[in-house]
Amino acid sequence: MSGMKATVIRRATFNAAHRLHNPAWSEEKNAAVFGLCNNPKYHGHNYTLFVHITGEINPDTGYVMDLKVVQDMIKELVIEPFDHQNLNLDVPAFANLIPSAENIARIIYDRFRAALDDQFVVKIVLHETENNFVSYPAE
Numbered sequence: 001m002s003g004m005k006a007t008v009i010r011r012a013t014f015n016a017a018h019r020l021h022n023p024a025w026s027e028e029k030n031a032a033v034f035g036l037c038n039n040p041k042y043h044g045h046n047y048t049l050f051v052h053i054t055g056e057i058n059p060d061t062g063y064v065m066d067l068k069v070v071q072d073m074i075k076e077l078v079i080e081p082f083d084h085q086n087l088n089l090d091v092p093a094f095a096n097l098i099p100s101a102e103n104i105a106r107i108i109y110d111r112f113r114a115a116l117d118d119q120f121v122v123k124i125v126l127h128e129t130e131n132n133f134v135s136y137p138a139e
Contacts, residue, residue: 007054007123008063010070014083017044018099021088042086045128047104049078051112052123065120077111101128105136 019042020034030038037043051074055064085091087099093107105126112122127133 004057005054006057006064007052008065008067008070009053010051010067010074012049012051012071012074012079014047014049014079015044016047016082016085016087017042018087018094019043020098020100022098042088048127048133049074049108050125050127051108052125053112053116054121054123055119073112073115077115078108101126101132101134102136105134109136 018037019039020037021030022033025033051070053065053070057064081091082104087094087104091099094103097103097107105124108126109122109124112124116122124136125133126136
């Protein structure tokens with residue numbers, strides 16, 4: 001049965017602080033654009049991450065990919081470098097990149113894309129709050 005595709009999804013959570021701030025702008029413009037998210041003392045979120053991996057179902061295993069492998073990848077690529085960190089100060093990927101939910105999802109996607117074979121399609125869904133989340137890449 002070749003050509004049978006499915007998407008497996010693994011959920012994980014992490015906590016991180018950030019500040020949305022564009023250093024090229026004045027303090028006033030940053031405050032006007034980013035509001036409370038521009039707090040100079042930073043603020044945190046309890047992020048919920050969903051990693052979607054689409055591919056062929058392997059006839060020998062019945063898997064697209066072993067979700068334990070996905071879990072281990074999330075730990076290595078996301079949890080260890082991001083959890084309980086200040087994204088602006090502690091994560092090199094955000095040294096010159098505003099750590100918005102969109103950019104966090106993009107960085108996570110890039111890490112998975114680099115780690116996975118091209119046969120897999122990757123999508124990242126990142127919930128910053130219960131009501132605000134982003135999907136990357138765009139559909």
